[in-house]
Structure formats: structure tokens, C-alpha cells
Amino acid sequence: MSGARADRLAGWRATRAALNVATVADAAAVVATAGEPRKSAEVASVATVANENAGLGDDMAARVAFYVTASERALEALAAPDADLAAERAEIQAAREAEARGEYPIKPEAEHRAHLAALRLSGLQRPPAWSDVTWAPPPGAWCGCCGRHTPQSGGRWWREAKEPTGWRCWACHPPVHLATDNIHEVRT
The missing domain is CATH 1.10.150 (DNA polymerase; domain 1)
Structure with a gap:
């Protein structure tokens, strides 16, 4: 120091x-x-x-x-020196130097596809509830709270049929207070 x-x-x-x-x-x-x-x-x-x-x-x-x-x-x-931070900085510097030389690091195909799949999967994560009723959960959407252990399984979402206030995860916020005809459900 x-x-x-x-x-x-x-x-x-x-x-x-x-x-x-x-x-x-x-x-x-x-x-x-x-x-x-x-x-x-x-x-x-x-x-x-x-x-x-x-x-x-x-x-x-x-x-x-x-x-x-x-x-x-x-x-x-x-x-104390941070080994992870030092490794990350070295990797960033190496990538910048390669880019300056006109070289672009190419990942192996399997690793690239795995990263793309993880990126797509994380893009489908939703919070357990949100207030924007126009933002319906897309196919494959999963709850970041209860679905974090099995995110590939999709989810079950609901909102009120009349005067909706937002979307909710069925498992985290079950609509036990509403009759079935007052619920709009989406399975992803």
C-alpha cells in the first residue's frame, strides 16, 4: 500500500x-x-x-x-488485492488490444450457443407482479421469485378480468379472493 x-x-x-x-x-x-x-x-x-x-x-x-x-x-x-478484479481487468485489456489489432475473439460454437440460450432465458424472467396491464407475459415467461429453480418451465400469470390493476404470478400471488370468472389467466 x-x-x-x-x-x-x-x-x-x-x-x-x-x-x-x-x-x-x-x-x-x-x-x-x-x-x-x-x-x-x-x-x-x-x-x-x-x-x-x-x-x-x-x-x-x-x-x-x-x-x-x-x-x-x-x-x-x-x-488485500482482489484477484477476481485483476483477472477481469486483464481480460478486458486483452480484448481491447485484440480489437485494436482487428482481431475479434471467437468463442467455440457450443459455448456461444450456451451463452445465447442463457441470454434468451434471462430475457423471459419476470417479477412476481407488475402494474402495467398492457405488458402481458410472453410465451416462455417465468417468475423470478418462485421459478428461479426451474426457469425453463414457463409460468402461470393472472390479472383481473374487469378493471385490471396488473399482472401477477399465480404461485406467488394466487387469486384466492376472486371468483374464476373475474380472472384473466395466461400460461406461458
């Missing part, structure tokens, strides 16, 4: 701890040296002494310790 970034992150940690202390004097005690990172136990002990003197008890010390610990965990997560 670069020195400037480490200084910014340490300053952020100190500021975060200072925001959760009762008084300006307590904040000054927690952040005695600007940018110097403190450990949770050290901040908690400073806050405990300050709170006891101010008559606030251990509650404030516990809050300060919690936030400082959370800050430390956030810093550790930010410091």
Missing part, C-alpha cells in the same frame, strides 16, 4: 473514532497524533477513562471500540 494511501486511511480511522466520542476533549485524546493509527483496545481504554470522567459509563467506550474495530477490518479488506 502506498504511503499516501496509508496516511489517508489512518486519518480516516482516527476521524471515525473521534466522531463517536462524547466531547471534543475526548476526541482529542483519541486522536492525539494526527494520522497515527490506534488499536481497538487502546481507543477503548482512552474512551473508557474519558467516559468515566464525564460520567457516561462503558456504553460510549463499547461504541468507540466497535467502530474502530470495524474501521480496522475495512482497512484490511481494502489493503
